[in-house]
Amino acid sequence: MTTTDTSSRKETTLPPHADREELASAKLWAVYISEAExxxxxxxxxxxxxxxxxxxxxxxxxxxxxxxxxxxxxSLIPDQGAITIAILAQISRQLDPDSDTKSGAIIGSSFTPSxxxxxxxxxxxxxxxxxxxxxxxxxxxxxxxxxxxxxxxxxxxxxxxxxxxxxxxxxxxxxxxxxxxxxxxxxxxxxxxxxxxxxxxxxxxx
CATH class of the missing domain: 1.20.120 (Four Helix Bundle (Hemerythrin (Met), subunit A))
Structure with a gap:
């Protein structure tokens, strides 16, 4: 009997439950993957x-x-148009010789939002x-x-x-x-x- 015949006989005499366990494991993982997916x-x-x-x-x-x-x-910043009009009105009053507000100060930026x-x-x-x-x-x-x-x-x-x-x-x-x-x-x-x-x-x- 040669060495080749001995090795081939060993391969054919592997326990059959190994294939069954591998197949069962593959089926188990397939079920888990399917449900998890x-x-x-x-x-x-x-x-x-x-x-x-x-x-x-x-x-x-x-x-x-x-x-x-x-x-x-x-509404958080002063109205520049209203400030300009007020300043022009005050300058106009200061230039008026009959006005008593010549010494009045120009309107400042004392704006406070509500x-x-x-x-x-x-x-x-x-x-x-x-x-x-x-x-x-x-x-x-x-x-x-x-x-x-x-x-x-x-x-x-x-x-x-x-x-x-x-x-x-x-x-x-x-x-x-x-x-x-x-x-x-x-x-x-x-x-x-x-x-x-x-x-x-x-x-x-x-």
Whole structure:
């Protein structure tokens, strides 16, 4: 009997349960990957859709709020036209020989904005800051979701894919992505609350 015959006989006499264990392991990983892929993709796709809607709303809201701010910001600075008219009127009185106000001082810049104007602009600037923060965080979450989906669509061996899904899932838990995603609408609602508070102050009579 030759050495080749002996080695071939050893190969053919491998325990049959090894193939069964390998096949069962492959099936187990396939089931895990299938379920993890369904759960993770459904979760991330829903987050991505929510972020897209929040981005659209935050963009439109910020643009509208900026228009209000451009109008309300004028109440924080003195009216240059009114100051010019007052100065010209005072100069005219000083040049009038019959006037008794020759020694009067030219009007200074003693302008003080009203409390309603300060309140309105403060609330609206806070609202704009929160709205832009929502847009920034939503953009980062959307980019993360896109990267997450790309990672899960990789096609290495089943064991490596299972490790990738497990790593990404524990990453979601570690960085508390659920809390971050739920916190974005809260910031947007707070921004709207500040806007309506500033709108009430803006509509108050001077």
């Amino acid at each position: 369904k759960y993770d993709k459904a979760l991330v796709e829903s987050w991505k859709a929510d972020m897209e809607g929040l981005l659209i709303f935050a963009g439109l809201f910020s643009a509208s709020l900026t228009a209000f701010l451009l109008e309300s910001y004028r 409390t309603a104007s300060l309140t309105c602009n403060t609330l609206w600037f806070l609202s704009l800051g929160l709205s832009l923060s929502c847009a920034l965080i939503a953009t980062l979450v959307e980019q993360w979701a896109r990267n997450f989906i790309q990672r899960t669509e990789m096609r290495p061996s089943p064991v490596i894919r299972a490790r990738i899904f497990s790593y990404l899932y524990f990453g979601i838990q570690r960085f508390e992505m659920h809390t971050v995603v739920e916190f974005i609408p809260f910031l947007l609602h707070l921004s709207l609350l500040f806007f309506f508070g500033g709108l009430v102050a803006f509509l108050l009579p001077p």
